[in-house]
Amino acid sequence: MRRTVRWWRSSLTVRVIATTLVASSLALTFLGMLLLGRVTDGLLTSRQQAAIGEATAALGEAQRIIASASASPANAGATVLVDNIIGALAARAGQPALYEVLLLAGPKTGNSAPERGTNLVLGDSVPPALRAAVDTTSRQSWTYTTIQYLNGRSVTGLVIGEPLLITGIGNYELYLLFPLTQDQQTLDLVRSAVFVTGALLTLLLGVIAWVVTSQVVSPIRAAAATAERLANGRLSERLAVRGQDDLAKLAIAFNDMAAALQDQIRRLESLSRLQQRFVSDVSHELRTPLTTVRMAADMLYEQRGTLDDASARAAELLQNQLDRFEALLGDLLEISRFDAGAASLDLDRVDVTATVRASISSLEPMAAQRGSLIHVHVHHEATYASIDQRRVDRIVRNLIANAIEHGEGKPIDVTVASDEQVVAIGVRDHGLGLKPGEASLVFNRFWRADPSRRRTIGGTGLGLAIAYEDARLHGGWLDAWGAPGRGAHFRLVLPREPGIEVVHGLIPLDPEEEVATV
Numbered sequence: 479m480r481r482t483v484r485w486w487r488s489s490l491t492v493r494v495i496a497t498t499l500v501a502s503s504l505a506l507t508f509l510g511m512l513l514l515g516r517v518t519d520g521l522l523t524s525r526q527q528a529a530i531g532e533a534t535a536a537l538g539e540a541q542r543i544i545a546s547a548s549a550s551p552a553n554a555g556a557t558v559l560v561d562n563i564i565g566a567l568a569a570r571a572g573q574p575a576l577y578e579v580l581l582l583a584g585p586k587t588g589n590s591a592p593e594r595g596t597n598l599v600l601g602d603s604v605p606p607a608l609r610a611a612v613d614t615t616s617r618q619s620w621t622y623t624t625i626q627y628l629n630g631r632s633v634t635g636l637v638i639g640e641p642l643l644i645t646g647i648g649n650y651e652l653y654l655l656f657p658l659t660q661d662q663q664t665l666d667l668v669r670s671a672v673f674v675t676g677a678l679l680t681l682l683l684g685v686i687a688w689v690v691t692s693q694v695v696s697p698i699r700a701a702a703a704t705a706e707r708l709a710n711g712r713l714s715e716r717l718a719v720r721g722q723d724d725l726a727k728l729a730i731a732f733n734d735m736a737a738a739l740q741d742q743i744r745r746l747e748s749l750s751r752l753q754q755r756f757v758s759d760v761s762h763e764l765r766t767p768l769t770t771v772r773m774a775a776d777m778l779y780e781q782r783g784t785l786d787d788a789s790a791r792a793a794e795l796l797q798n799q800l801d802r803f804e805a806l807l808g809d810l811l812e813i814s815r816f817d818a819g820a821a822s823l824d825l826d827r828v829d830v831t832a833t834v835r836a837s838i839s840s841l842e843p844m845a846a847q848r849g850s851l852i853h854v855h856v857h858h859e860a861t862y863a864s865i866d867q868r869r870v871d872r873i874v875r876n877l878i879a880n881a882i883e884h885g886e887g888k889p890i891d892v893t894v895a896s897d898e899q900v901v902a903i904g905v906r907d908h909g910l911g912l913k914p915g916e917a918s919l920v921f922n923r924f925w926r927a928d929p930s931r932r933r934t935i936g937g938t939g940l941g942l943a944i945a946y947e948d949a950r951l952h953g954g955w956l957d958a959w960g961a962p963g964r965g966a967h968f969r970l971v972l973p974r975e976p977g978i979e980v981v982h983g984l985i986p987l988d989p990e991e992e993v994a995t996v
Contacts, residue, residue, distance in 0.1 A: 912960025
């Protein structure tokens with residue numbers, strides 16, 4: 479069922495053909511039923527009119543026989559007279575009989591009055607309601623019925639009844655029963671023809687829909703394939719332009735767009751390379767003067783005890799800012815390595831839990847200074863994975879330092895979980911939190927939630943960006959969640975072995991969800 483739904487959603491051709499088939503089937507069914515209804519009504523109306531005319535003529539024949547018998551000097555008995563009427567009408571019906579004849583005594587005629595019928599037809603073939611109508615109205619009446627025979631055979635038919643007065647005997651009812659076998663066969667033939675024609679038309683419409691849809695879908699598929707190749711970096715891909723119709727105009731517009739994108743991307747790539755080279759060159763060039771300044775600053779810092787208070791304070795500030803400047807240069811160099819694709823992993827099989835605990839221990843004095851307690855939640859005490867320990871330690875330290883910075887002195891929760899494929903580390907603070915939309919911005923370089931807010935813990939503004947790149951270098955991911963006043967939660971997910979695809983986070987990103995049990 480899911481495969482069918484996926485097939486339905488992924489194929490425009492299937493949807494168009496299926497819709498065409500369903501719509502055409504419904505339309506042809508409606509038209510077929512309308513046609514069959516009209517044919518049936520016309521056939522039965524024609525049959526009814528012919529039967530009424532034949533019944534009127536039969537009644538006249540019966541009355542002629544009765545009048546002849548009354549005028550004859552010889553007095554024929556009732557049985558002979560009834561037999562003469564039935565015989566004459568049977569001869570009139572022909573062979574095979576066009577209709578059956580029943581001559582039944584009226585309700586007020588004695589039970590001894592003779593009754594006759596042709597071809598073993600039963601009197602029960604005449605519905606009681608029709609007999610009552612003939613008796614009460616004394617006029618010709620008709621209805622549809624089932625003609626029954628003494629041998630058990632029965633057919634659908636039309637019965638027409640008329641009152642008949644036989645002199646010297648009493649009131650009779652003359653019924654002519656017309657079998658509709660041939661009419662039914664005609665209707666069956668028409669019905670079969672309509673069904674076969676409808677099926678062929680539906681199939682033909684399906685083929686036409688497939689041909690028309692293919693002419694439209696094929697260029698769309700070609701455009702989708704070309705767009706996918708463009709997305710994969712093959713910027714020289716273009717659509718073939720054929721003809722001058724709307725699809726050709728679409729192909730021309732698509733090619734113009736692709737050319738504009740190619741030009742823009744090349745310009746951006748060139749600008750990005752210049753920017754990366756500039757950052758890398760500046761970072762390297764600043765190393766030499768920074769080393770000289772560091773030597774002088776270290777000398778002043780060591781001699782601060784012999785200086786006056788203002789000069790000693792200046793030496794301390796210089797030392798602190800040089801530390802921060804060196805950290806910024808180090809981060810810029812690291813970012814330039816990522817941009818140049820020169821960053822690599824030094825993998826080693828280590829205990830991730832122990833690495834996390836070591837990172838926490840180095841930051842506990844800073845957390846205590848801010849009044850924050852760090853709580854560690856470990857599902858498995860020993861969790862070994864093939865990682866670059868230096869980079870993972872840097873990620874964890876960045877996340878915890880960020881939590882201390884924005885945690886407002888509230889507790890910080892660090893969770894470590896793992897299964898056979900991945901290891902996950904979560905760092906949760908209960909401080910300021912993140913506004914809607916900021917969770918996707920926190921990993922941007924030099925991004926700050928509030929530019930006017932001062933940093934109380936020294937940082938370069940590149941920590942989370944570097945942590946994000948370190949996670950990607952491992953083949954994992956780093957994402958964030960936050961809400962104003964409810965704190966923030968950062969989740970790091972890494973594969974336990976190289977080549978394992980990370981497809982689940984193990985730890986819920988929203989900390990209010992139930993934590994996975996692993």
